[in-house]
Amino acid sequence: MTVYSQTSTNSYLSQSNVNFIECCHLQTDYISSLQRPILNGINCQINQGEFVVLLGLNGAGKSTLLKSLVGLVPLVKGEIQINGVSVNNQNLPQIRRDVGMLFQGGGLIRQLSAIDNVLCGRLAVRKTGQTLFGFPQRDRILAGELLTQLGLKEQAYQKISKLSGGQQQRVAIARALIQSPQILLADEPTTGLDVIASQQVMATLAELHQQGLTIITVLHDLALATEYAQRAIILDNGKVVYDGKCENLPAKFSDMREQNLN
Numbered sequence: 001m002t003v004y005s006q007t008s009t010n011s012y013l014s015q016s017n018v019n020f021i022e023c024c025h026l027q028t029d030y031i032s033s034l035q036r037p038i039l040n041g042i043n044c045q046i047n048q049g050e051f052v053v054l055l056g057l058n059g060a061g062k063s064t065l066l067k068s069l070v071g072l073v074p075l076v077k078g079e080i081q082i083n084g085v086s087v088n089n090q091n092l093p094q095i096r097r098d099v100g101m102l103f104q105g106g107g108l109i110r111q112l113s114a115i116d117n118v119l120c121g122r123l124a125v126r127k128t129g130q131t132l133f134g135f136p137q138r139d140r141i142l143a144g145e146l147l148t149q150l151g152l153k154e155q156a157y158q159k160i161s162k163l164s165g166g167q168q169q170r171v172a173i174a175r176a177l178i179q180s181p182q183i184l185l186a187d188e189p190t191t192g193l194d195v196i197a198s199q200q201v202m203a204t205l206a207e208l209h210q211q212g213l214t215i216i217t218v219l220h221d222l223a224l225a226t227e228y229a230q231r232a233i234i235l236d237n238g239k240v241v242y243d244g245k246c247e248n249l250p251a252k253f254s255d256m257r258e259q260n261l262n
């Protein structure tokens with residue numbers, strides 16, 4: 001299946017070893033309940049075409065970091081650059097075209113059909129006048145094609161509330177892909193899914209990665225992380241505590257727990 005076709009011809013991207021995503025000293029506002037900022041000096045770089053897993057205990061700051069990449073989290077310090085473009089209010093429309101996001105919990109509208117949810121991913125690039133009387137036919141065709149390629153042809157006109165968790169997750173992937181992003185951020189795409197559905201969702205991400213997408217996904221399942229990702233970044237208390245190969249990940253968590261106890 002070819003689910004994804006990259007449309008950008010930006011030559012900067014074709015250089016190897018380019019830091020496609022660059023996070024420098026990211027810090028959010030101080031939160032009194034945590035007695036620290038949620039992101040507390042994050043530095044990391046991700047190259048074009050990487051498949052990176054973001055790991056960490058509940059509350060470590062994983063979702064906040066992903067959201068910051070699409071300008072949903074105000075920073076008090078630091079800078080994010082994506083493909084050489086600084087993430088700021090002025091550049092947000094471009095950033096959000098290049099970066100698709102699967103939110104934790106799916107973020108789908110349960111009363112709408114699968115195809116209408118996928119079309120919602122098109123709102124960022126359509127002016128209000130263009131959708132006042134419904135989406136253009138070519139958008140509907142594209143949304144239908146994406147759902148078919150993700151194995152959801154029969155479910156295209158069913159309400160989200162009638163779909164299984166794994167099917168909903170694939171609708172969320174289709175919604176992120178309809179804008180032809182270069183980067184896909186997936187926040188816990190397998191949480192709540194059974195073993196087979198989890199594998200299917202991860203296999204879909206792996207296929208998109210093969211087709212050229214840069215993928216950053218949050219997971220809690222270390223076995224899935226090791227099986228699919230090329231690199232792991234582990235967060236703890238808003239800081240990067242490990243950035244490297246997906247080897248011996250359980251040991252990294254044991255070390256982290258011991259350090260937190262000391």
Ligand SMILES: Nc1ncnc2c1ncn2[C@@H]1O[C@H](COP(=O)(O)OP(=O)(O)OP(=O)(O)O)[C@@H](O)[C@H]1O
Nearest residue numbers: 031034038056057058059060061062063064065104
């Ligand atoms: N808007 C907010 N206001 C105050 N605190 C917040 C806000 N958003 C997140 N937090 C806190 O920041 C911390 C990090 O939250 P975040 O959602 O990034 O964690 P996470 O690593 O994704 O955790 P999980 O694995 O549970 O999804 C948590 O302690 C959370 O309670």
Ligand SMILES: [Mg+2]
Nearest residue numbers: 062063064104
């Ligand atoms: Mg989270």
